Amino acid sequence: MVRKKILVVDDEPDVVNFIKTRLEADNFKVVIARDGLAAMEMVNKEKPDLILLDIMLPKLNGWEVCKRLKRHIRHKYIPIVMVTAKDQPIDKIIGQSLGSFEYITKPFNPSELMETVSKALSNSIL
Amino acid sequence: MNKKRNVSELDKLKKLSELQAKFVSTVSHELRTPLSIIVGTVDNMIDGLAGKFTASQRKCIQTIRNNALRLHSLINSLLDISSLDSEKMVFKRRAVDISGFIRKTIKSLQPLAREKEIEMTYESPKFLPMVYADSERISQVLTNLLSNAIKFTPSKGKINVKATAEKKEVGASVEEESRGLFFSEHGFIPARTSVTPDFVHVTVSDTGIGIKPQELEKIFDRFYQIEGGVEAGLRGAGLGLAISKEIIQRHKGKIWVESKYPDGGSKFHFTLLQYTPSLNFYISLDERFQLDKKEGKSLSLIFIETSEEGNGKIFSRVEKIVQDNVRGLDVVTKYQDKIAVICDTAREGALIMEKRFKDAIQKHKVNKDSGSKMSVNFGIATYPEDTATEEGLIRKSLERLKEIK
Numbered sequence: 001m002v003r004k005k006i007l008v009v010d011d012e013p014d015v016v017n018f019i020k021t022r023l024e025a026d027n028f029k030v031v032i033a034r035d036g037l038a039a040m041e042m043v044n045k046e047k048p049d050l051i052l053l054d055i056m057l058p059k060l061n062g063w064e065v066c067k068r069l070k071r072h073i074r075h076k077y078i079p080i081v082m083v084t085a086k087d088q089p090i091d092k093i094i095g096q097s098l099g100s101f102e103y104i105t106k107p108f109n110p111s112e113l114m115e116t117v118s119k120a121l122s123n124s125i126l
Numbered sequence: 127m128n129k130k131r132n133v134s135e136l137d138k139l140k141k142l143s144e145l146q147a148k149f150v151s152t153v154s155h156e157l158r159t160p161l162s163i164i165v166g167t168v169d170n171m172i173d174g175l176a177g178k179f180t181a182s183q184r185k186c187i188q189t190i191r192n193n194a195l196r197l198h199s200l201i202n203s204l205l206d207i208s209s210l211d212s213e214k215m216v217f218k219r220r221a222v223d224i225s226g227f228i229r230k231t232i233k234s235l236q237p238l239a240r241e242k243e244i245e246m247t248y249e250s251p252k253f254l255p256m257v258y259a260d261s262e263r264i265s266q267v268l269t270n271l272l273s274n275a276i277k278f279t280p281s282k283g284k285i286n287v288k289a290t291a292e293k294k295e296v297g298a299s300v301e302e303e304s305r306g307l308f309f310s311e312h313g314f315i316p317a318r319t320s321v322t323p324d325f326v327h328v329t330v331s332d333t334g335i336g337i338k339p340q341e342l343e344k345i346f347d348r349f350y351q352i353e354g355g356v357e358a359g360l361r362g363a364g365l366g367l368a369i370s371k372e373i374i375q376r377h378k379g380k381i382w383v384e385s386k387y388p389d390g391g392s393k394f395h396f397t398l399l400q401y402t403p404s405l406n407f408y409i410s411l412d413e414r415f416q417l418d419k420k421e422g423k424s425l426s427l428i429f430i431e432t433s434e435e436g437n438g439k440i441f442s443r444v445e446k447i448v449q450d451n452v453r454g455l456d457v458v459t460k461y462q463d464k465i466a467v468i469c470d471t472a473r474e475g476a477l478i479m480e481k482r483f484k485d486a487i488q489k490h491k492v493n494k495d496s497g498s499k500m501s502v503n504f505g506i507a508t509y510p511e512d513t514a515t516e517e518g519l520i521r522k523s524l525e526r527l528k529e530i531k
Contacts, residue, residue: 012159018166025175056155107162107198110169 004121005029007048009039009065010083011058019052022110023117036060040068043075050121054083079120150208157201164194203365207348210372217260217376219409221401224257224264224326225250228287231268235276242281246272250289257326257398258405263373264398267381268330270366271394275332278352278392283333291400292325324400325379329393336387345383346371374398407459407466414457414468415509415516426476426508427519429527430465430483434500441465444502447486452479461520464527473508480504503530 006028010016013034020030031046033039035058043051051069055062062082069075082103102120104112168191170176172184179187225248232246239246257264268287275285337345337352344350349364374381374396381396399405411427418425430448434440445465449458456469456479469479487502505527507519 012163014163015159015166018163018170021170021175022166025170025173106158107165109165110173 003027003029004049005031005046006117007031007033007039007042007046007051009033009036009042009051009057009062010054011035011056015054019113022113026114028117034058036062036065039065043069043078048078050117051078051080052083052117053080081116081120146208150205154201154205158198161194161198161201165191165198168194200363200365203363203369206369207365207372210369210376217263219258219260219377221256222259222261222264223254224259224289224328224398225254227261227265228268228289228328231265231272232287235269235272238273239276239285242276242279242283244276244279244281244283244285246285246287248287248289251291254289255291255324255326256401258401258409259377259398264377267370267373267396268328270370271330271396274366275330275334275392275394278334279332280334285330285332287328287330289326289328292327292397324402325397326400327395327397329395331391331393333391336390336392337383337385338387342383342385346381370396404461407461410457410459411466411468411516411519414470415519418470418509423470424472424475424508424510425519426469426471426473426479426506427523428467428469428476428480429461429505429523430467431463431503431505431527432465432500433503440500440502443490444487447490448483451482451486473506473511476506476508480506503527505530 006023008016008019008023008030009032010019011034016032016034020032023030031042031048033042037059039051039053039057040060042048053062053065057065060068066080066082069078069080079102084103084105102116104116108116168187171179171187172191228248228250232248236246272285272287279285341352345352346367347364348368350368351364371381378399379397381394383392383394385392414425417423430444432440432444441463445458448465448467452458452467452469456467459466459468467479469476471479483504484502505523505525507513507522507526509515509519512522513519
């Protein structure tokens with residue numbers, strides 16, 4: 001089976017590190033972006049199977065990245081998992097038509113992360 | 127001159143509260159991020175992703191993890207208290223099936239109880255009315271009460287949750303300041319203008335040692351810790367019950383405790399408002415009122431009363447006509463035996479609405495069909511022209527209905 005590729009977008013290197021370790025242990029290939037614009041580039045270049053997307057990002061925030069991807073004919077079917085902090089008004093934003101995505105609230109434990117990732121992957125049409 | 131000063135003071139207060147909100151969200155993010163990194167990394171280590179450990183290394187790592195989680199729940203508590211104080215905590219209230227979420231909360235704490243071989247049970251009548259609440263916040267209260275009960279009950283003990291519907295408020299031990307007033311975030315709608323609200327009463331009882339009489343009053347205070355209750359590692363911040371009390375009170379409910387010390391166990395009680403049509407009216411009025419007041423807009427309340435000899439068919443026909451003739455933002459609800467229209471407009475706007483209703487009723491020949499013994503009366507009051515309060519709006523428009531007769 002081909003290893004699935006996951007793009008992790010977060011500006012905290014340590015957050016990226018522990019998520020990367022966990023995902024690699026579960027046999028995913030991991031690529032990284034540190035801000036919103038870099039994330040857009042990486043999507044074009046790496047064509048990931050799933051994106052783990054933090055919301056508070058430099059240059060271009062996570063919602064904006066999500067919106068742009070969902071508008072894009074080639075990228076709109078890539079499943080996205082939004083990573084939010086506890087107090088962010090997720091309900092409101094879900095109502096806006098950003099297209100479908102999963103989300104996970106920080107801090108999450110490993111089993112939550114893996115569950116959400118596999119749920120998002122199984123929902124994807126590709 | 128005076129007005130000018132008030133405005134600038136208001137601006138200052140606004141800025142201050144914005145600053146506070148920003149401070150809280152910054153602290154929230156900046157404290158939580160490193161903590162989630164610690165927990166995430168430690169989780170990786172415990173799962174062996176960084177190589178194998180000796181038993182004693184594993185024990186050290188487990189200690190780090192437990193205490194990071196403890197710090198995390200402490201930060202959450204402090205943030206809750208702070209957002210309650212600044213009135214920033216937003217309650218997403220709606221009609222909620224209380225039995226459903228009691229079962230869910232019990233289930234989520236079952237593993238913790240099993241560790242101490244404590245039996246947790248739930249008792250309720252077959253039919254329990256819906257309550258008007260923010261289910262996430264109420265389950266926070268329940269989680270707090272249950273985890274306290276588990277903490278203070280010796281192993282092989284019992285914990286029982288019970289929910290019942292009650293006609294009137296049950297005998298709380300503490301006289302509440304807002305007695306006779308209910309449902310408004312700032313609390314002032316008097317019960318005399320309404321039916322008495324019904325409550326759902328929930329109790330959580332345990333078979334623990336109980337609470338000393340001199341501590342009973344203090345346990346809802348912030349940062350209060352029961353004397354010598356639990357071992358140091360299990361101790362919280364003493365904020366759980368204080369937060370629970372705030373949450374319940376903001377829901378216009380009550381929370382209290384009774385206990386037989388020693389060894390008689392403790393029994394925590396809380397009450398929540400049942401969801402009823404009259405309550406629905408208050409909720410709509412209150413939400414609209416708070417919003418328009420904040421934005422400096424006018425608000426009109428129109429009561430419509432129909433009278434006829436015979437059955438109430440006219441009422442529902444008029445109600446339907448009114449529904450069809452309001453604008454998008456206007457709310458039509460029932461208040462006692464009247465139709466209530468809450469509209470976002472000054473007096474002139476309300477008069478136009480009234481005319482529109484009258485014309486529509488005329489056109490539908492509601493009058494002719496039912497003979498001459500029927501009448502439709504309108505009573506209108508407007509904020510801020512007629513009154514400065516919600517209570518005033520209700521009273522004024524009721525008075526005007528009577529004048530018409």
